[in-house]
Every structure is written in structure tokens, then in C-alpha cells.
Amino acid sequence: MRYSPFLYCHKPHIRPFNALLTATALATILAAIVFLPKTAFPVDSSSLFPRQSSLFPWQSPLFSQQSPPFSPQSPQILVEAEQDYFMNPQWSPCGNYIAFTSARYQGIRIVEPGGGPISVLTDEASAGYGFQWSPDGTSIAARTVRYDRERFRLHAIKVFDITSGSEQALSDYTRERTGLPYWTESGRRIAFLRDDSLTTRNVAGAGASDDDSTSVDYLYLARDNHIEKYATDTEPIRKSEIHRFDHDRILNLSLSPDRRLLAFQLAGSEIYVMDTGGDNLCHLGRGENPVWMPDGKHLLVTVSEDDGHHITGSDILAVDISTGERYKLTSHTGQTAMNPSVCPEGKRLVFSDDTNGTLYIMTIR
Numbered sequence: 001m002r003y004s005p006f007l008y009c010h011k012p013h014i015r016p017f018n019a020l021l022t023a024t025a026l027a028t029i030l031a032a033i034v035f036l037p038k039t040a041f042p043v044d045s046s047s048l049f050p051r052q053s054s055l056f057p058w059q060s061p062l063f064s065q066q067s068p069p070f071s072p073q074s075p076q077i078l079v080e081a082e083q084d085y086f087m088n089p090q091w092s093p094c095g096n097y098i099a100f101t102s103a104r105y106q107g108i109r110i111v112e113p114g115g116g117p118i119s120v121l122t123d124e125a126s127a128g129y130g131f132q133w134s135p136d137g138t139s140i141a142a143r144t145v146r147y148d149r150e151r152f153r154l155h156a157i158k159v160f161d162i163t164s165g166s167e168q169a170l171s172d173y174t175r176e177r178t179g180l181p182y183w184t185e186s187g188r189r190i191a192f193l194r195d196d197s198l199t200t201r202n203v204a205g206a207g208a209s210d211d212d213s214t215s216v217d218y219l220y221l222a223r224d225n226h227i228e229k230y231a232t233d234t235e236p237i238r239k240s241e242i243h244r245f246d247h248d249r250i251l252n253l254s255l256s257p258d259r260r261l262l263a264f265q266l267a268g269s270e271i272y273v274m275d276t277g278g279d280n281l282c283h284l285g286r287g288e289n290p291v292w293m294p295d296g297k298h299l300l301v302t303v304s305e306d307d308g309h310h311i312t313g314s315d316i317l318a319v320d321i322s323t324g325e326r327y328k329l330t331s332h333t334g335q336t337a338m339n340p341s342v343c344p345e346g347k348r349l350v351f352s353d354d355t356n357g358t359l360y361i362m363t364i365r
Contacts, residue, residue, distance in 0.1 A: 070318055070327045075335065075360035078350060079111055079118065085357030088128055088339050094137035095344045097162065100352075100359060101128020108140060110162065113343065113350075113361060121160050122167065130180035135187040138162055139203070143180055143192070146173055157181050157192055159203055170201040184217045184232050185259070191219050191232050198239070200232050220262060220276065222250035227262065227278070242278030252289050256296045261321070263290040263299055271301055273321050284319050285326070289339070294346040297321060300329075302338050311354050316340045318364075329364055 078098070079086055085103040092099065097110050099121070105128035108121040126145040133140055140160050148154055155178035157170040170190055171178070179193030189200045198221075217233040226244035230237055248266040255262060255276075263273045271287040274280055287301030299321060304314035314336045318327040329349065330337035336354040342364075343350075350361045 070329060070365050071363075072329045072332070072349075073363040075330070075333050075351075075362035077358060078113075078115055078361040079359040081357035081359075086359050087352040087354075087357060089341050089350045089352060089359050090131070090133060091341045091343050091350060092133050092137040092162075093135060093344060096137070098341070098350055098359075098361075099131065099133065099140060101131070103357070105129035108142060108160070113348070119165075121162070121165065122158075124158075127158075132181060132183055134159075134183055134203075135185075141170075141181040141183060141190050143178060148175075157190060157201070159190065168204060170203070171199075182219055182221070184219060186217050186233075189217070189232060191230070193221070198230055198232070198237055200237070218259075218276075220253060220255055222253040222264060224249055226250070227253065227264075229276070242276070243274065243281070254290050254292055256292050257294055258296050261296070263292065263321075265290060269303075271299065271319070273299070282321070284321065284324055287317070287319070291340055291342070293318065293342050294344055300340045300342065300349075302340065304336075304338070311336060311338075314338050314354060316349070316351060330362075333360075333362075335360065 078089075079100070086100050086109075087102070088105070089098050089100040091113075096112065098113055099108055099110050101108055105126050107123040108127050108131055110119045110121055111117075121140065122142070122144070124142075124144040124146075127142040129143070131140050131142040139162060142158055142160065144156050144158055146154050152175050154173035154175060156173045157178065159168045159170060161167070170181075171192075171194075176195050177193075181190045181192045183189075184191055184200070189202055191198055191200045193199070198219075216231050219230045219232050220242075221228050221230065225246070225248055227242050227250060229240050229242050245266070248268070251265045251267060253262060253264045259276065261273055261275055263271065265271055265288055269286055269288050271284040271290050273282045273284060284299070287303055289302050291300040293300060297320065299319045301317055301319055302314055303317060305312050315328060316330045316337045318329055319325070330351065335351075337351045337360075338354045339352045341350050342348070347363060347365050348361060349364045350359060352359050
């Protein structure tokens with residue numbers, strides 16, 4: 001019978017020596033495993049995860065801090081749709097107003113979170129599609145539409161003052177393809193695409209003074225299957241590509257509150273997050289329209305079902321970006337919940353019911 005010297009010694013006079021060898025060998029092997037470099041256990045292995053990692057390299061489900069539980073309450077009606085249909089509510093950065101639009105994105109309306117009178121900021125066509133609050137919450141930028149005598153669609157970019165209701169036209173109506181408006185980080189300028197070239201316009205009286213900011217004003221835009229980064233305060237504007245997919249189209253790109261991460265949806269209702277350098281791609285599962293919560297640790301996503309023609313059900317979930325854990329927020333309400341937006345404190349949620357166009361507000365934590 002043959003024996004392994006590391007397991008058993010059949011000669012009594014050399015058993016202590018082999019026992020020492022066994023202990024030394026095991027200690028050496030364990031030390032080698034413990035002190036292997038990080039690359040020995042890659043988080044983003046192309047053989048295991050050909051498109052993305054399951055967790056960010058600096059995060060681990062074993063050591064991540066437990067997130068405080070969400071405690072969604074019963075929703076309350078904010079704006080009831082009687083003769084109209086409302087959607088796309090957006091909380092202001094200061095938390096004192098909620099802007100929303102009506103069917104076919106007609107116009108923009110304003111209401112306080114506690115309810116009350118509704119003011120019409122503008123009734124222009126398509127203004128409610130992709131409108132954006134200014135960083136200081138005093139204005140809203142929107143792309144409006146009108147038609148010329150030949151029924152050609154014309155676009156213009158405008159900024160609407162919340163207090164006075166006045167408007168500032170940043171571009172003339174044109175047949176040229178015009179993208180949605182985006183506020184730059186400083187809040188001093190509006191950027192938008194015109195015939196695939198990025199254009200910026202100064203906004204009168206908005207944001208900080210020209211010498212208040214020393215950092216570069218970066219803007220991130222999804223262009224079909226890739227993401228581009230623009231330095232908007234340089235002349236000419238500097239552009240670089242930070243990430244590209246082979247075929248998938250990128251939708252609903254959203255920058256985190258600390259401007260370190262990007263969340264987006266790929267065609268097919270899959271949610272991803274990566275850093276603004278284009279690295280550490282992380283798949284967070286099924287969902288649509290990712291919206292960052294103020295803590296930067298959770299995303300709100302919409303998970304909907306349809307019959308091929310109409311949406312038959314929809315819920316809003318919060319997703320922990322470090323662990324992938326999901327929290328149901330609206331499954332108990334009975335509403336077809338869509339278009340979530342969170343107040344700056346992160347404690348209240350506003351959403352629209354796709355079935356009847358009513359806006360609801362609810363406490364979630």
C-alpha cells in the first residue's frame with residue numbers, strides 16, 4: 001500500500017518530521033491564497049462576465065453597509081385627472097414645486113407638493129417632453145414645437161422662469177434637427193444638439209458668475225450605441241467617447257448626484273451603471289427609466305408589463321447599486337405606477353398612474 005507523506009507515515013521514527021512537513025506545507029498554501037494579488041480573482045472577468053461585472057470592484061456584498069429599509073406608505077392623490085391626463089412629474093431641486101405635463105406632452109404645469117392651485121407655465125406643444133429643472137430650481141428648460149405653413153415641424157429651445165412666468169428663447173424655430181436641452185453643471189448655460197453638433201447658449205441671470213467655477217463643465221450624452229463626454233466651457237467644445245456597445249442602443253442616461261456614476265437603460269429593458277470614465281460596467285437587472293435617489297446609493301426603476309399593445313401593469317422599485325437588492329415601492333398600491341421622481345430629502349416619491357393620468361405622492365422612508 002502506498003501512502004502520501006503529507007497524510008500518513010507508516011515508519012514510526014520519521015512521523016514527527018512528516019507531521020512538521022505537513023503543517024508547514026498547509027501553512028504555505030494558505031498564505032499563498034490569502035496574499036494572492038487582486039488580479040487572481042478578477043471581478044470583471046471576460047470569461048465569466050463578457051459584458052459587465054456583477055458588482056463594482058470597490059464594493060462587496062459581504063462588507064457593504066446595510067441600507068436602511070424602505071417603508072412605502074399609502075399614496076395620496078396630488079393632481080386628479082378629471083378632464084385631462086397628466087404624466088411625467090418632476091420634483092424641483094429645492095423641493096418646493098413639482099412640474100408635470102399633460103397628454104401628448106402638451107405644456108408644462110406647476111403644483112406645490114402639498115397640492116393646491118395648478119399654474120400653467122406654458123401650453124406649447126411638446127414642451128413637456130424631456131424638460132429639465134435648472135440646478136437652482138428657479139427655471140425650466142424645454143424644447144417646444146410649432147408647424148409652419150407647409151406643416152413642417154419646427155423646434156426651438158426656451159427657458160421659463162418659475163416665478164414670473166417669463167420665457168427666454170435660446171434658439172429660433174428651425175427645421176434643423178434639435179435635441180433636448182440640458183443644463184450644464186454650473187447652471188449658467190444650456191446645451192443641446194443641433195444637426196449632431198453640440199451647441200451651448202448662456203442663460204441670462206442664471207447660475208453662478210463666470211469666475212465662480214474653476215472646474216470643467218462636463219456633459220454626458222447617449223448617442224445611439226455609445227456615450228460621449230463634452231467639456232462645454234471650452235472653445236471649441238471638447239468631445240470624447242467613453243464607452244461603446246456593439247449593437248445595443250442606450251436610453252435614459254442619468255448622472256449620479258455626485259457626478260461619479262452613470263445609469264442607463266439598454267434597449268430591451270436592462271439597467272446598467274458604470275463610472276464616468278467608462279469603466280466598471282455593472283448590470284442591475286430588468287427595468288426602465290433609471291432615476292437616481294439623492295443618496296446616490298439607490299436607483300428608482302420602472303418594471304412594466306404589456307400585452308403587445310398596451311401597458312397592463314407597472315411598478316416602481318428601488319435598487320441598491322452595490323448589492324443589486326430590490327425594494328418594491330408601489331406594488332401594494334394597485335396603480336400602474338410610472339415616471340417616478342423623488343424629493344431632495346429622498347423621503348417622498350411622486351409618480352403618475354398610466355391608467356388614468358392621475359398624479360400621486362407617497363412617503364417611502
